[in-house]
Amino acid sequence: MAGRIRDEDIAEVREKARIDDVVSSYVTLRNAGSGSMKGLCPFHDEKSPSFHVTPARGYFHCFGCQEGGDVLTFLMKIDGISFAESVERLADKYGVQLRREDGDVPQKPRGPQRSRLVDAHKYAQEYYADALGGPDAVVARQFLDARGFDRDAAATFGVGFSPRGGEDLLGHLKQKGFSEDELVIAGLVGRGRGLYDRFRGRLMWPIRDASGDTIGFGARRIFDDDRIDAKYLNTSETPIYKKSHVLYGIDLARKEIRDSGRAVIVEGYTDVMACHLAGVGSAVATCGTAFGDDHARVLRRFLVDDDRMRGEVIFTFDGDAAGQNAAMKVFRSDQNFSSQTYVAVAPDGMDPCDLRLKSGDDAVRELVDGRVPLYRFVLENIVGRYDLDRADSRVDALREAAALVASVRDKSKVEAFTREVATSIGVDPDDARREVRRALSRPARPTTSSAPQRPGAEQGSGGNQTLGEERPAAPPLPNLRDPRFALERETLKLVLHHPEVVVRSAKDVRPEDFTHPTYRGVWEIIAASGGPESAGTGWAVRLRDSAVDPAVSSALSALSVEPLLAHKEPDTAYVHAHVYRLQELTVLRRIADLKSRLQRTSPTEQATEHQRLFGELVTLEQQRRTLREKAMGPQG
Known part of the structure; x- marks a missing residue:
């Protein structure tokens, strides 16, 4: 049985998998200067970017929610996979051959590796696409042709056809080396009395994630004798496919969304195709579920302009009751967006695909360009339900409309x-x-409980408390950004960013030089690792991995990505001004303590002790002057 992955191979994965390259598949990153990049955090909702990536040190950190770590940590958190799975996925992507140590007993695997499930979908998509050109797929080709999609359009979107035989894909993928269990877990094969293809005799759309990996399928009924009545079948939930997190077309639309600052939400696969072919390249659709909070988070990663999330989110709805209800649901969840949200209502209730067929590409573009603010669309629907010729109806309409206005997040717009x-x-x-x-x-509706503050948050963190233990809460730690600790913060950043330039000056730094407990914990980990002189490839990662306290771990990632205040390569004077000044402050604290003790010691009744303390005070004063001279550098 294979053992654990060798440490040197894990280190090679970390070295070859550039964190900015990996993160960019999920988050739109912009240059933030000083070797840092930033974007909107994928782990919590925010309007302004606080998520930073530092490629040179291979670290990410969000100063909003305090999530941080290296490239492996990022994949583990964003895709909910194990450490080993994240290593295997990146090794496969960047061509690292993983070796395992003999004799180690690995943890029981949770299932197939993600790369195996993605590969199975890749081969399935290619198989379906090839089958679309066969004699059995005539009806499928006719369906596409009737909706204005030619062979090139089908190829662009990877559309295919699933043969009706029942075991065609199963046999093909088994020949590729996939096990039956892998195919069942992937959702490509079903298991009943025997094994069978999950999709049979249907027009197939591959559903891809933002990086372009096929992770599922949408299957459209095209034969009257199909024993399954549902018009559409979608891949069931699998380890790689979560319908509430997936937007069809995001792989093709992500660049246009980022560049144009506009995302268009349509209702179906053919609508996405019609929009893209008509020149609306930012169109996406949900996959068998209503648009929800998780879909909004996916979009938010790409709707970034400079330092803020801006742009437009445009929903296409029918003008009927169902469309109005859908608009109301979006409005209630519109707090997901700080961008402007709009509605594009097609004439005669046509969807973009039908509109393109009837009136051409220009009509689709005009539909999107003729959008109206979601607020106004909802208001018109509210007002339209009342007979405004009656006084009592006007009162009722006003009350409902007032509640709508009160729910608008941007209070500067309330008066208008x-x-x-x-x-x-x-x-x-x-x-x-x-x-x-x-x-x-x-x-507002009262909440039953408030979310606990994350350990190590920038506001400071209290100590851990055993579940169920009744005791007073520990006082919160001071804010890590309190000006009192600015020197400690900058010194630690110097050590982590440029260990080679602080080796000599930091050799006498001690944990007691740091007055904030979290910063002291960071230094203790640095010292335990051998100090700055032990720094090398992967040093920052090793430090964070050895941190037991979440507050210290969070601080390590934050300090690793935050630029120096000087915003330049530090010279000797800058290093000395921080490292020696830090030690001088420790001596000053000891001098203050010693003077207090001297005041409480009688020079006559405790002459020996008084003389000893006085001598110690003279020594400390000399030490302080020496450190001050080093911190200030040569004068004159």
């Missing part, structure tokens, strides 16, 4: 929206303002 409500309903603006104020003053 209030005037718009007054105009739409036909009431006095002052009456509309009073009703909006009432809606704003209504208490």
Whole structure:
């Protein structure tokens, strides 16, 4: 039985898998200067980027939610995989041959490696695409042709056909070396009385993640005698396919979304194809589920412009009741976006695919360009439900519209929206303002509990407490960014960023030189590793891996990506001004303690002790002057 992956191979994976390359598959990164890149954090909701990546040190850190680590940690967190799986995935991508140590008993595997499941889908997609050109796929080709999609369009989107035989794909993939269990877990093969192809006699759309890997399929019914009545079948949940996290077309749309600052949400696979072919290259669709919070997080990674998330999110809805309900649902969850959210309503309830067929590519582009703000669309639907010729109906419409205005997150827009409500309903603006104020003053729904603060957050963290143990909460630690600890923070950044230039000056630094417990913990780990002189390839990663306290681990990743205040390569004077000044402050604290003890010691009754303390004070004063001279450097 194979053992654990060798350390030198893990180190090679870390070296070859550039963290900015890997992270860029999930997050749009921009140059932030000083060798750092930044983007919107994929691990929590934010409007301004606080997620930093430092390629030179192979680290990422979010200063908002405090997540951080190296390239392996990033994959583990974002895809929910194990350490070994993240190593194997990157080794496969970057061509590293992994070796395992003999005699080690590995943990029981949780299932096939992700790379195996992705490879199975890759071969399945190629198989389906080839089958689309066969004699049995005539109906599939006719379906595409009737909707305006030729062979080139099918090839661009990887559309294919699943043969009707029932075991065709199964046999093909087994010849490629895949086991039956792998194919069942991948969702490509079903298991009943025997094994059978999950998709049979259907038009197939490959569903890909943002990096372009095929992770699932959408299958459209095209034969009248299909025993499954559902018009669409989608891949079931698998280790690599989570429908609430997937947007069809994101692999093709991500660059256009980033460049244009616009994402268009349509309802189906053919609508995505129609939009892209018509020149709306930022169109995506959900896969068999309503648009939700997780889909919004996927989009948010690409809707970045400079330092803020901006741009437009445009939903295409029918103008009927179902479309209005869908718009209301989006509006209620619109807090997911700080971008402007719009609705594009096609004439006569046509979707983009039908619109393209009837009126051409220009009509699709005009549909998107003619978008209306989601707020206005929802307001018009509210007002449209009431008979505004009746006074009581106008009151009811005003109350509902006021609640809508009160729910708008950007309070600077409340006054403008209030005037718009007054105009739409036909009431006095002052009456509309009073009703909006009432809606704003209504208490929010109380929450049952508040989320616990993450250990090591920049605001400081309390100690750990055993679950169920009744005791007073420990006082919170000071903020790591408190000006009192600025020198400690900058000195640690010097050590982590440029260990080679601080080796000589930092040899006498001790844990007691750091007054913040978290910073002291960081230095203790550095010292335990052999100090700056032991730094080498993967040093920062080894330090973080050895951290037991989450606060220290978080601080290590933050300090590793945060640029120096000097924003340049540090010279000797900069190093001395920090390292020796840090030690001088420790001596000053000892001098203050010693003077306090001297004041409490009688020079007559405790002459010997008083003389000893005085001598120690003279020595410390001399030590302080020496450190001050070193910190200030040569004068004159």
